[in-house]
Amino acid sequence: MKKLLFGAAPLSSRAADVTWLLFRLHLGLSIAIGAGWSKLVNLTTATEAEKMVGGAGSPPDWFVQQVADLGFTLPSAYFWAVLAVWGEFAGGLLVALGLGTRLAAFQLAVQFLVIAFFWYDKPEPLLGMYYQQLLFWAFVLVTGVGGGRYSADYWIWKRATARLNPPAARAATLPAIPVAG
Template identity: 30%
Template sequence: MFSFLSKYQDVALLFARLGIGLSYIFVHGGKKLIGGPERWESTGKAMQNLGIGFFPVFWGFMAAISESVGGLLIILGFFFRPAATLILITMFVAATKHFSDGDPLSKIAYPIEMGMIMILFFSFGAGKYSLDYKFWKKN
């Protein structure tokens, strides 16, 4: 019944990549990145929930890079699966932090939802309209 939609899969992936990537650059990662060491430290302290309590500034900086540079790579469809994997890991840490803080489900749900999107991205690849496809002829 909906088989005609399969020819639009690559266009749909492009629009999804643009929306999600821009969100990560401007709403999440970018704010963390320009927040500087104080913001990185507070973000990096989330690693304590996983038993990693050393160098919170480093871990916070890595989360900011994962989200901002990862968002750009998602948009471009370049090193797409590694970028989706890094963001998935970052979302896992965010979800565990919110859960351990006793935050309401509404706050825990967002990183879980974004993690699920990263799993879908990893599964489908970047699509035909991506740099991965241009350089390696694979999505």
């Protein structure tokens, strides 16, 4: 279970790891700020900065109504809307940090599966909702690859495995090399 949550491995090169970090940062922060935070502070335009100071924490009425339009009754629609908004915000931050990357990305992939393929009456698999479908596949990719070398997961995994197998124990298990003399 720990490996699933925090297991991370370096990619084939440092350049690939840096590219993956930049991809994760952009993807995670775009969702956290653009989708999650903006709904938490009820922004309808990017210039409503005064809403960022107070009143954050609950989804806007229009979003709750959209969730209700999926077939949820209104008391539970509010609950699911809150989970979706906080999932976008917290999940995006976790993907950006590379902390619990696979779990956060999986959760966001499920959300974007619903958004891209079930949200509308007649979603078009390739042409309609292409942005949301792209985000769905991006989160599927992050779920599969994990955080990479430059992630909190990799740092945690590396420390945990070093603690379980310290250098002195590794040296003791190395085969002895005979010395001619």
